Amino acid sequence: MTTSDVLIVGAGPTGLTMATLLIRMGARIRIVEKTPGPTEQTRAIVVHAKTLELFAKLHLADKAVEQGQSIDAFRLMNEDKQAGLISFRGESERTPYPFPLIYTQDRTEHLLIDSLAEAGGLVEWNTELLSLEQGLSGTRATLRHTDGREEIVEAGWIVGADGAHSFIRYALSLGFAGESYKQALFLADIDLQGNLKEKEVVGGFTRLGFFTFFPMPGARRFRVVASLPLQYSNQETLTHERALPCWARLPGWRCRPHSQSCWRAGHEYRDR
Ligand SMILES: Cc1cc2nc3c(=O)[nH]c(=O)nc-3n(C[C@H](O)[C@H](O)[C@H](O)COP(=O)(O)OP(=O)(O)OC[C@H]3O[C@@H](n4cnc5c(N)ncnc54)[C@H](O)[C@@H]3O)c2cc1C
Numbered sequence: 001m002t003t004s005d006v007l008i009v010g011a012g013p014t015g016l017t018m019a020t021l022l023i024r025m026g027a028r029i030r031i032v033e034k035t036p037g038p039t040e041q042t043r044a045i046v047v048h049a050k051t052l053e054l055f056a057k058l059h060l061a062d063k064a065v066e067q068g069q070s071i072d073a074f075r076l077m078n079e080d081k082q083a084g085l086i087s088f089r090g091e092s093e094r095t096p097y098p099f100p101l102i103y104t105q106d107r108t109e110h111l112l113i114d115s116l117a118e119a120g121g122l123v124e125w126n127t128e129l130l131s132l133e134q135g136l137s138g139t140r141a142t143l144r145h146t147d148g149r150e151e152i153v154e155a156g157w158i159v160g161a162d163g164a165h166s167f168i169r170y171a172l173s174l175g176f177a178g179e180s181y182k183q184a185l186f187l188a189d190i191d192l193q194g195n196l197k198e199k200e201v202v203g204g205f206t207r208l209g210f211f212t213f214f215p216m217p218g219a220r221r222f223r224v225v226a227s228l229p230l231q232y233s234n235q236e237t238l239t240h241e242r243a244l245p246c247w248a249r250l251p252g253w254r255c256r257p258h259s260q261s262c263w264r265a266g267h268e269y270r271d272r
Contacts, residue, residue, distance in 0.1 A: 008029060009159065011109075011113075024119050034128035038110060038113060039109060042106060044104075045214055068103035068107070071200065073086060073089070073199070077202060104217065129167060129168070132158055139154070139157065140155075185228060187223065189222070192220055210226060
């Protein structure tokens with residue numbers, strides 16, 4: 001049996017941030033993650049002011065801003081006509097970071113992993129939480145390592161940073177009330193020729209539904225998030241040939257898909 005002040009389960013952005021903050025405050029922590037390494041997918045691509053303010057406390061904000069791409073404006077379209085422009089240029093009294101920053105999730109995770117390592121912490125990859133018990137004075141967890149060996153850990157606290165399908169949330173019978181919206185959405189990283197600007201997000205509405213294009217690192221690469229036309233909305237997977245007409249919604253835009261996925265957005269909240 002081993003002991004620790006805090007056992008953090010999950011090395012996504014939440015667990016890594018928690019680990020980095022706690023270790024810098026002097027806590028004895030362990031952070032375990034069942035996958036072999038950090039994600040290689042771009043996943044979430046926008047970081048907002050509050051996250052950058054948190055990064056600043058970890059002395060990471062300057063690096064993120066330097067490596068990322070700040071957004072100057074959000075251009076709102078109605079069909080192919082501009083309906084509005086929200087500018088993020090200039091300063092604000094409310095935050096030193098008054099702009100969205102394009103900073104992909106894989107970069108965020110590497111930034112936090114490096115920061116954790118500098119403070120003497122390491123993620124234990126290939127290590128899965130199998131079970132946990134909660135006692136009066138602490139918790140007891142069973143971990144499985146990559147070679148199949150099981151380890152019992154006693155920790156003052158266990159942090160459940162194990163994602164949307166959290167085992168810890170189920171184990172503690174915590175609710176996750178909410179529902180999926182009926183409208184199906186699709187998301188793709190595409191190379192796009194057209195009149196989009198590198199520092200602008202463009203979004204709007206057409207007869208087919210809504211769409212948003214976010215600039216990404218890489219020449220002419222964009223993340224498109226859009227509603228699926230109704231005829232596709234019951235399909236679990238969508239081939240890019242079928243979705244292509246949805247991507248080229250505005251005249252003069254030609255695109256080549258890089259990666260894509262389809263999902264149904266929802267709104268769900270934990271009990272506590
Ligand atoms: C294509 C795509 C686009 C996205 N775009 C956005 C976006 O624009 N904005 C946004 O806010 N979000 C977006 N998301 C969602 C975003 O990825 C999540 O919000 C984010 O990953 C949540 O971070 P997390 O650390 O809470 O959980 P996760 O990143 O899910 O990390 C949880 C970790 O826990 C590990 N784990 C689970 N169970 C165990 C266990 N028993 N033992 C050990 N480890 C365990 C998992 O392997 C995982 O690595 C997107 C996701 C995808 C896939």
